[in-house]
Amino acid sequence: MLAMVIDDSRAMRSILRRIVTELGFECVEAADGQDALDKMSEGPVPDLALIDWNMPVLDGLSFVTSVRENRDWRDVTLMMVTTEGEHAQIVRALAAGAHEYVIKPFTPDAIQEKLQLLGLVGVEA
Amino acid sequence: MSVLALAPEEFKSLVDEVWASLLVPVPVDADRVNGEAATFVAGFVEIQGGWVGRVSVETTDRGAVAIASQMLMVPSEELTQADLVDAVGELANIVGGSVKSCVEGHSTLSLPAVVPVDEVGGHEAQLEVVSQWQEHPLRVRVLAVA
Amino acid sequence: MTATTTATAPPSVADLSTISTYVESRSAILCPADKHYLFEARLRPVMRKHGLADLRELAAKLRMNGSPALGEDVVDAMTTNETSWFRDIHPFESLRTTIIPELMAAKSNRSLTIWSAASSTGQELYSLAMMIDLQMPELHGWDVRLHGTDLSRDVIAQAKAGRYSALEVNRGLPAQYLARYMVRDGAHYVVSEGLRRKASWDRLNFVAPWPPLPRFDVVLCRNVLIYFDVDVRAKIIRKIRDTIVPGGYLLLGSSETSIGDVEGFQRLVIGRTTVYRKEHR
Numbered sequence: 001m002l003a004m005v006i007d008d009s010r011a012m013r014s015i016l017r018r019i020v021t022e023l024g025f026e027c028v029e030a031a032d033g034q035d036a037l038d039k040m041s042e043g044p045v046p047d048l049a050l051i052d053w054n055m056p057v058l059d060g061l062s063f064v065t066s067v068r069e070n071r072d073w074r075d076v077t078l079m080m081v082t083t084e085g086e087h088a089q090i091v092r093a094l095a096a097g098a099h100e101y102v103i104k105p106f107t108p109d110a111i112q113e114k115l116q117l118l119g120l121v122g123v124e125a
Numbered sequence: 126m127s128v129l130a131l132a133p134e135e136f137k138s139l140v141d142e143v144w145a146s147l148l149v150p151v152p153v154d155a156d157r158v159n160g161e162a163a164t165f166v167a168g169f170v171e172i173q174g175g176w177v178g179r180v181s182v183e184t185t186d187r188g189a190v191a192i193a194s195q196m197l198m199v200p201s202e203e204l205t206q207a208d209l210v211d212a213v214g215e216l217a218n219i220v221g222g223s224v225k226s227c228v229e230g231h232s233t234l235s236l237p238a239v240v241p242v243d244e245v246g247g248h249e250a251q252l253e254v255v256s257q258w259q260e261h262p263l264r265v266r267v268l269a270v271a
Numbered sequence: 272m273t274a275t276t277t278a279t280a281p282p283s284v285a286d287l288s289t290i291s292t293y294v295e296s297r298s299a300i301l302c303p304a305d306k307h308y309l310f311e312a313r314l315r316p317v318m319r320k321h322g323l324a325d326l327r328e329l330a331a332k333l334r335m336n337g338s339p340a341l342g343e344d345v346v347d348a349m350t351t352n353e354t355s356w357f358r359d360i361h362p363f364e365s366l367r368t369t370i371i372p373e374l375m376a377a378k379s380n381r382s383l384t385i386w387s388a389a390s391s392t393g394q395e396l397y398s399l400a401m402m403i404d405l406q407m408p409e410l411h412g413w414d415v416r417l418h419g420t421d422l423s424r425d426v427i428a429q430a431k432a433g434r435y436s437a438l439e440v441n442r443g444l445p446a447q448y449l450a451r452y453m454v455r456d457g458a459h460y461v462v463s464e465g466l467r468r469k470a471s472w473d474r475l476n477f478v479a480p481w482p483p484l485p486r487f488d489v490v491l492c493r494n495v496l497i498y499f500d501v502d503v504r505a506k507i508i509r510k511i512r513d514t515i516v517p518g519g520y521l522l523l524g525s526s527e528t529s530i531g532d533v534e535g536f537q538r539l540v541i542g543r544t545t546v547y548r549k550e551h552r
Contacts, residue, residue, distance in 0.1 A: 083218055084226070085455070105145075113443035
């Protein structure tokens with residue numbers, strides 16, 4: 001399984017990369033929404049994208065909208081990981097097609113548990 | 126007219142959560158900022174909306190190195206200036222975003238900037254939390270535009 | 272007054288054993304020596320609150336037995352367990368797909384009563400409330416009662432308020448539930464009033480006299496009995512059994528695979544969850 005971590009902060013990408021790698025994902029990084037779209041067009045298409053909201057060039061919400069408009073990318077699971085915590089923003093992201101939402105700050109457990117909900121990581125019975 | 130609905134103790138718990146999720150060991154409370162002789166850097170973001178102001182995360186140069194080293198898991202001697210700006214800026218982004226969520230109505234958050242602490246601006250500090258991480262002082266301020 | 276102590280002196284074995292004996296005698300929760308390393312981190316906020324410098328001073332104060340508030344804070348700090356929304360997922364699936372539909376078919380009074388017996392800060396019970404509201408429309412019009420209990424006063428206060436930080440709502444709460452059932456209040460997220468009205472909360476210490484309880488169709492008692500020794504555990508399970516209606520269910524934590532020699536239950540595996548159905552006598 002391939003995860004793409006999309007965040008303009010290298011430090012945050014590094015933190016998220018460690019978490020998803022620990023959970024068994026291969027990981028690629030993108031520094032903004034446009035960079036992510038470019039990398040997805042080149043391939044390989046990730047199974048999971050972890051998406052910051054506020055980024056230069058192309059923000060995370062616009063990225064989600066673009067991905068959802070492309071039928072070739074409909075299997076990509078989209079999870080926002082952002083400091084935008086207002087109720088209205090969460091609703092906007094879900095309406096645009098994001099599947100899950102993690103609010104910064106988060107603990108590594110939170111990423112794992114969300115991926116369990118999405119069926120991308122197993123749960124011990 | 127929107128306002129910032131954030132009590133001092135709520136701000137404190139919000140800052141503590143950011144520290145607890147990102148820094149090991151967890152920073153402890155401090156009464157005042159130590160390290161008078163050192164130079165301080167500030168990462169800040171600007172909130173624009175019904176309430177206008179800045180949220181600033183401040184530490185010494187050496188504190189910034191230690192934070193970046195831990196967030197990036199890179200030894201301090203291998204860090205670049207860009208890494209320090211990135212790490213301190215991201216802290217400001219996270220704290221700033223949490224503060225922004227407490228502003229009534231819709232508002233926006235700028236991308237973070239990192240500057241010497243004197244250049245954060247002549248704003249009035251509305252909220253402040255001071256802590257200590259290892260030997261490094263940490264201060265977070267919410268500054269309303271006067 | 273405490274005798275003068277050298278600052279930050281390490282606690283003696285006697286100090287540590289004073290603390291563990293204190294916690295065990297009031298909660299029956301075991302604090303063996305290999306858990307003593309937890310004392311420093313867990314009890315630091317308590318020591319700060321009560322103006323105590325270190326574990327030595329804390330132990331001295333507990334020996335004098337003069338401060339019930341301190342004692343309560345110590346027990347709270349040592350027995351509070353972390354929790355998350357929809358923890359382990361599978362038990363919730365089993366309830367939704369099998370257990371609750373079966374109970375509904377068997378009941379004539381259109382009421383369903385569920386107990387979260389070690390509720391911690393309330394995530395388990397509110398997860399159930401959300402799942403029932405969103406995914407079980409067949410229960411609309413039923414009298415669904417949700418009851419949560421925990422040993423800790425602070426924890427029950429938070430559960431009752433339904434108030435959570437960003438770190439807490441991130442832990443396993445699906446985004447669509449967050450959007451639908453949580454309202455923002457300052458830096459926190461609060462469970463909507465409609466859901467809070469469906470839940471009641473009370474303190475309950477498993478090893479002290481229990482407050483009056485209704486009869487339950489389902490009891491969740493997950494990840495807490497492991498902290499008790501075998502005899503105490505069996506005693507608690509028997510008491511829980513007596514609160515369950517015949518045909519009702521007990522769910523334990525995913526790693527708690529046995530109820531020992533307690534009689535009156537039938538062990539079943541539903542999906543990936545082991546459950547205990549109370550026998551009709």
